[in-house]
Amino acid sequence: MSPVIRKHADVVAILHAPETWSNQVSSHLNVPNGMDAPEHTLYRKLIEPFFDAQTLHRFEPVLKNIVTRLFRELPEEFNVESDLAYPFALQAQCAFMGWPCDLEAALLQWIQRQQKASAAGDREAMRLLATEFSQLMVAEFKRARAGEYPVDSLTSRLVHLRIEGEPLTDEYLVSIVRNWTVGELGTIANAVKAIVNFFKANQVVRKQLTQAPEHIDHAVDEILRFNAPLASNRRRAVCPMHINGQAVKADTVVTLDWGAANTDPEVFEQPHQFRWDRDPRDNLLYGTGIHVCPGAPLARLELRAFTQTLLTQKTRSPAFHAG
Numbered sequence: 030m031s032p033v034i035r036k037h038a039d040v041v042a043i044l045h046a047p048e049t050w051s052n053q054v055s056s057h058l059n060v061p062n063g064m065d066a067p068e069h070t071l072y073r074k075l076i077e078p079f080f081d082a083q084t085l086h087r088f089e090p091v092l093k094n095i096v097t098r099l100f101r102e103l104p105e106e107f108n109v110e111s112d113l114a115y116p117f118a119l120q121a122q123c124a125f126m127g128w129p130c131d132l133e134a135a136l137l138q139w140i141q142r143q144q145k146a147s148a149a150g151d152r153e154a155m156r157l158l159a160t161e162f163s164q165l166m167v168a169e170f171k172r173a174r175a176g177e178y179p180v181d182s183l184t185s186r187l188v189h190l191r192i193e194g195e196p197l198t199d200e201y202l203v204s205i206v207r208n209w210t211v212g213e214l215g216t217i218a219n220a221v222k223a224i225v226n227f228f229k230a231n232q233v234v235r236k237q238l239t240q241a242p243e244h245i246d247h248a249v250d251e252i253l254r255f256n257a258p259l260a261s262n263r264r265r266a267v268c269p270m271h272i273n274g275q276a277v278k279a280d281t282v283v284t285l286d287w288g289a290a291n292t293d294p295e296v297f298e299q300p301h302q303f304r305w306d307r308d309p310r311d312n313l314l315y316g317t318g319i320h321v322c323p324g325a326p327l328a329r330l331e332l333r334a335f336t337q338t339l340l341t342q343k344t345r346s347p348a349f350h351a352g
């Protein structure tokens with residue numbers, strides 16, 4: 030059983046010691062999350078421009094249209110997860126990558142089956158799902174190379190990437206996109222559910238934010254601090270180590286529990302309460318250190334657009350209002 034690290038101080042210490050806590054925890058290619066420096070640095074530099082201010086600025090109006098349409102077309106009775114959270118995450122991801130609409134349905138099915146297989150620990154199903162994902166992506170890469178995507182679309186930019194002068198293989202490209210897709214779909218959908226539930230139960234904060242929407246990013250980060258959208262990541266000890274006085278043998282793989290670290294009472298007084306006065310530097314929502322989430326600016330943009338529209342849903346279904 031992999032030791033679970035729950036204390037904020039221990040998680041931070043591990044994240045800031047990548048030379049002793051490796052990200053190589055599995056034999057599967059995972060670009061860049063399963064890599065260590067110097068290889069990680071190389072691939073990290075390659076993907077960061079995909080989340081830069083210019084790319085996100087161009088994506089913002091597209092995203093706003095998605096949110097507006099989703100809320101407008103929401104039936105009177107709806108399920109937050111299946112009618113709002115997943116469609117939003119999926120449409121945002123497909124639009125961000127420039128993917129065609131018919132990929133949306135295939136990806137929705139894929140992520141649902143992936144979650145089921147992962148929860149059941151079904152390795153064979155996971156292996157088949159990985160192959161299926163590769164096939165879906167390789168078909169899009171082929172279209173992008175054939176010029177069927179606009180040159181400035183993210184899929185086109187991806188297939189034209191070079192590392193030390195060489196194009197990336199499909200295997201590496203699929204891994205990059207899998208990191209983004211799994212990173213985006215599950216976490217954004219979980220975040221949306223948490224935000225809807227939070228505002229349903231916290232009308233005071235809802236009112237404060239409606240009057241001062243410039244604080245939405247700060248509020249969303251705090252809501253997600255104690256409603257972790259991402260459960261965990263792993264690290265491997267490269268040599269014998271100690272965590273909080275406990276000996277850990279070399280090669281032990283530990284699990285970093287984001288939710289527990291972000292509600293550690295030694296750092297967060299009343300850890301499960303929303304508070305405006307917390308120090309955002311303590312919040313591990315997007316991690317810290319060399320593997321800190323590169324998609325955080327995109328995630329914040331998506332969740333801001335979603336929350337802005339959510340806050341204007343005054344008279345709608347009880348799903349948005351308590352009682």
Ligand code: HEM
Pocket residue numbers: 060061062063073208209210212213216217220258259262263287313314315316317319320321322323324325327328
């Ligand atoms: C609310 C949404 C999100 C949360 C809470 C989240 C959280 C995190 C965290 C905690 C890490 C650090 C993992 C570690 O230290 O091992 C991480 C890494 C990563 N995230 Fe996110 N993420 C979110 C959205 C996204 C999005 C939208 C993308 C891209 C489309 C993305 C792409 C990545 C990638 C590629 C990494 C690996 C970075 C590396 O190893 O250098 N994430 N994320």
